[in-house]
Amino acid sequence: MDVYEAVTRRRSIRRFKDTPVDYAILERCVNAARLAPTAINSQLCEYIIVDDEHMLSKVLDAVVMWAGVPRPEDGWSTERRPKAYIITLINTGLAAELGAGRENTNYDAALAVENTVMVAQEQGLGSCVLTGINRKKLRRALNIPDRYEIAILLALGFPDESPVVEVATGSVERWVDDKGALHVPKRRLEDVLHRNRFSE
Ligand SMILES: Cc1cc2nc3c(=O)[nH]c(=O)nc-3n(C[C@H](O)[C@H](O)[C@H](O)COP(=O)(O)O)c2cc1C
Incomplete structure (x- = not known):
């Protein structure tokens, strides 16, 4: 699939097959994110891959908005839930150290996530960018220090919807x-x- 076809065919996927995602694929996605353009080459983003069953449900608990409506309490069947997440963080401590302003950090994160999305798609995965999330809950669940801003949660898995x-x-x-x-x-x-x- 060429890039144009991949980009135009991509849709946000919120229902997934009950198939685990190989960690190596997720790592490949983060590697692509790492190499995205960043303002003044500051590389302030860091990433958490979540693929452990117990942690997956903790992350899901922090998802608030689902396709424009609040995620129903009972969610959807366990089988169709995301099978992995990649959380993109912004290292605000490093930003201060580098004297980098914060005006570009959201752009950096978005570009990094788009790289992730496209590589995931190349590997047959579907994904959904999520910012309608309870960041406090997510921070607690994943033990994320305060000096990191939680930018974007990306839900991943093999698509079970079109x-x-x-x-x-x-x-x-x-x-x-x-x-x-x-x-x-x-x-x-x-x-x-x-x-x-x-x-x-
Ligand atoms: C910055 C951003 C935040 C988003 N947040 C959410 C979200 O919280 N929940 C959700 O279900 N989808 C979210 N989405 C996905 C959008 O709903 C989706 O991109 C849009 O409906 C268009 O559909 P498409 O991605 O299939 O083109 C987000 C997308 C972006 C770019």
């Missing part, structure tokens, strides 16, 4: 059809692209 991308006609509200498939409306290219100067 969300449908469609052209947004007015609303970008996602919806679920009677077969349970999530539909994701996207704004058209001509609605988001300007050439040479901004045109209304």
Whole structure:
């Protein structure tokens, strides 16, 4: 799969097969994250891979928002839950040491996570970026020191759903059809692209 195809085909996946994910694949994802562009090459991001059964449910407990709605208390069947997570952290202590401002750290984290997402996809995994999370809970569960900011939680596993991308006609509200498939409306290219100067 070439990059364009991979990028355009990717959809956020929130339901996963009951198949464990090889740690080596997760490590490969983090290696790709590590090599992402960073402002002034500061490399402030660090990562936690979670793939232990007990820890997986602790992390899930910290997930608040799920496809735009609060995650139901009972969640979904255990089998379809994420099989791994990668948590991207920002080392604010190192930022202070380097005299690096904080204005770029979210960009750094986002670019690192996108690398992770694409490598995961190459390996057949689906993923979902999650920021609707209870950071306090996650910090406690994973013993993350205060000098680290929790940027993004990425849920991973082999996909057990096929969300449908469609052209947004007015609303970008996602919806679920009677077969349970999530539909994701996207704004058209001509609605988001300007050439040479901004045109209304
Ligand atoms: C910064 C960011 C935060 C997100 N947070 C959540 C979240 O908390 N819960 C969730 O279910 N999806 C979350 N998502 C995934 C989006 O809902 C998803 O990207 C969007 O619906 C478009 O679908 P697509 O990724 O399949 O194109 C997040 C995505 C981004 C980029």
